[in-house]
Amino acid sequence: MNDIIRHGTKQRMSAAVRHGNTIYLAGQVGNAEDGVADQTRTCLEKVEELLAQMDSDKQRILQTTIWLADMADFAEMNAVWDAWVPEGHAPARACGESKLARPELKVEILVVAAARPRDLERGR
Structure with missing residues (x-):
């Protein structure tokens, strides 16, 4: 069994x-x-799509790191985040300010999630 599965792999x-x-x-x-x-x-939306492709979902998110280009955008980002996170399933989270890869980007979100238990039973 391959213990590491990569999806959307590029150079x-x-x-x-x-x-x-x-x-x-x-x-x-x-x-x-x-x-x-x-x-x-x-x-x-991209997080949800990737989690679905990896047989997980937003209720199984364990940890999220959010980078904002400007912490002045914290409240605006949080309004969207709070509406998206399922009640009772908020992950551990950190949010900080960072210079992002391109100056026009304002937010970047990294996620760690658990797989669905039935996937483990299938040996995936």
Whole structure:
């Protein structure tokens, strides 16, 4: 059994990596021309898509790291985040300010999640 499964692998990185019961997503960013709320929504949509492809979902997120280009956007990002996180399933989370890969990016979200138990039974 392969103990590491990579998804969306390119030269520099994989979009997602699964090791045992844990799924690691690469940082997700939104559309550069959008504001922080729309960039956050896009990031979270991408997170959901990747988790689904890795047989998990947002209720199984263990940890999230959010990077903002400017902490002045904290409240606006949080409004989108709070509406997205399922009640009772908030992960451990950190949020900080960082210079992102391109100046027009305002938010980047990294996620670590647990796999669904039935996937482990199938030996995936």
